[in-house]
């Protein structure tokens with residue numbers, strides 16, 4: 011921000027909040043990366059680690075909220091300061107959700123470990139996770155720099171994730187139709203894919219929040235649409251797999 | 253009697269709903285104290301039945317501008333006002349304007365409660381009496397009661413109307429001054445930091461009062477509390493070094509102001 015407060019401790023309070031967000035972001039990123047690695051390598055120990063880390067984000071979110079509330083009460087923030095604090099609360103909630111999604115993926119590792127995973131699926135999931143993590147990482151960079159242009163760019167780039175998710179969705183359906191014994195593991199994997207895809211959405215939400223914090227207005231134009239798997243029907247998949 | 257046709261009434265109501273109607277219009281208002289210029293070509297319109305807050309750092313000219321609206325500056329030696337200010341359609345600096353009558357139409361409440369050293373009753377009755385607003389004792393009693401009611405003070409003082417106004421607490425005195433201002437049925441009420449000497453409860457009462465007065469009066473308030481400006485006003489004007497730098501809807505002003513100087517000021521930042 012361009013100027014500093016006359017009351018310098020107010021600056022410290024705002025800095026504390028944004029530092030905690032960056033920390034939460036780092037933890038969430040790590041959890042997502044680990045959960046996906048645990049999934050494709052069927053590493054139960056790593057999955058357990060991810061599950062146990064979720065509490066870090068839960069606590070961090072609570073602490074950020076508490077500090078934000080106290081700061082609002084004490085400083086009665088106006089304009090950009092008010093938007094900053096409200097945005098911080100929102101972003102903390104988004105990151106906490108990202109952690110939950112990582113944890114949920116990790117939990118499913120235990121359920122699918124015995125069935126193994128086709129190479130192709132694993133690659134698809136890894137690719138999906140890679141893109142989601144790039145989104146997350148970039149949005150955290152944008153949080154640090156408050157670049158309005160970059161915040162907008164991230165928001166406009168959710169399409170690719172959605173496309174890969176939809177193709178994974180088709181593939182999983184194909185496996186399920188080939189052999190009913192695949193239904194249980196594939197259903198878990200489907201949830202995992204959805205979890206990862208949702209992380210992209212959270213990154214987009216964060217980008218929009220940062221845009222609002224910086225400008226005081228919502229980004230213009232329609233948000234890229236959600237995944238198109240809602241229109242995939244079994245017949246399509248059957249056709250495609252023939 | 254001047255009967256309006258139905259269509260005309262509807263049109264008038266429509267205008268009230270859709271158009272902004274300005275109670276006072278200030279055009280190129282400049283003020284000099286001797287050689288020192290305190291305001292620079294201020295163009296600020298005051299909307300009817302609206303609370304307009306004037307904010308800005310100390311010495312920026314808020315009180316000076318406020319005083320131009322009822323010619324209080326006339327009482328200051330060496331003070332000169334240029335530009336044009338109208339109340340409805342009347343140019344208030346016109347030679348033919350009766351200043352006493354103007355100040356009955358545009359009343360004022362000051363920072364420090366300043367009741368006369370007289371009874372509570374007399375404090376309120378004084379204005380209506382000199383303006384001949386009451387025909388009888390009963391009339392006057394009614395005006396006094398109504399004004400004290402409006403100022404939210406009636407219940408606290410109704411049993412001791414003959415006691416001195418200066419014997420009230422600071423918050424009560426300020427509400428007494430508001431009752432005094434209201435008693436002459438002004439069209440506009442100017443308030444210069446009316447709550448600066450009051451505790452939070454008395455402040456809340458005055459703010460509640462401002463909210464209620466808005467239905468019948470047009471209010472311009474100078475305040476150093478950003479939160480107060482945000483709470484009580486619908487429009488906010490920001491002054492800086494004698495210039496009006498921004499005037500906006502209050503909600504916009506305190507969430508996303510346009511001017512950098514406004515931002516720095518309301519957020520308590522260095523410019």
Ligand SMILES: Nc1ncnc2c1ncn2[C@@H]1O[C@H](COP(=O)(O)OP(=O)(O)OP(=O)(O)O)[C@@H](O)[C@H]1O
Pocket residue numbers: 285288290308309310311312313314315316317328
């Ligand atoms: N009676 C006066 N004689 C000479 N200069 C004056 C007089 N009244 C005000 N000024 C000057 O005019 C400028 C504007 O003063 P004004 O009182 O309008 O400021 P303000 O915005 O109301 O400040 P505050 O928030 O401190 O009340 C200041 O520089 C002040 O010194």
Ligand SMILES: [Mg+2]
Pocket residue numbers: 314315316444474
């Ligand atoms: Mg003043």
